[in-house]
Amino acid sequence: MALMPKRVKHRKSQRGRIKGNATRGNRVIYGEYGLQAVEGGWVSAQTIEAGRIAAQQYVRGEGRLYIRIFPTKSVTSIPLETRMGKGKGEPDYWAAVVKPGTVLYEVSGITEQAAKICFARLAHKMPVRVRLVKRELD
Template sequence: MLQPRKTKFRKYQKGRIGGIVSNTDILRFGQFGIKALEPARIQAKTIEAIRRVMTRKFKRTGIIWIRIFPDIAVSSKPAEVRMGKGKGSPDYWICRIKKGQILFEMDGINLSLAQQAARLASYKFPGKIKFVTLW
């Protein structure tokens, strides 16, 4: 799974996801892409699950670019632990997705196959997504 080698801080605050991203809202690498229509927090294991389902749909012929990276640690405390005693240890990694952000790009496949892969990816993604093309 994806996770950073080194971070500035060990634990992060939850934060809010607001605004619209301007530098990641157009396709830069491939002909087809998947764009987020609403803000969300996506886990590293979800990114990997989406990548795997798309790769299997392509039968390993096309190319996939992952335009997001989980760089924020989410901490959690074990079950049935009393209140207090500090914040829990880092449990998993997330990526904050803003509205209009390109998540994945695809190339080397035809249009119908890319649309089918985007539909399969939409089942795994926690928010609403949209299939976009370069044309």
């Protein structure tokens, strides 16, 4: 089941613009390795779920997977071949707004080589360019 908010104040949101780099959620906190976005964009709830399944299948019993993004933006669309006017359209899917530098997924309890392979599988599914990052020791 794809992620979506339980309730929202407004059903339809405007598109907006992705400006600047992520200042929050941009370092690995929960796991040892993370998958960080290099460019901005929208990641749909279906894509997040597909990534979760792909990573979970690889990690299986030995590691732990953390999802660091949540889809809070409703994306609307009008049916094809509809005349102008008649409003904005119904919510089509939910998406997470991702700025450059946002950590999307994290894993712990597996080796760096295993994390590399796991995140390579996820990178194919993501609509934004990503890279592997390690946890910074304070």
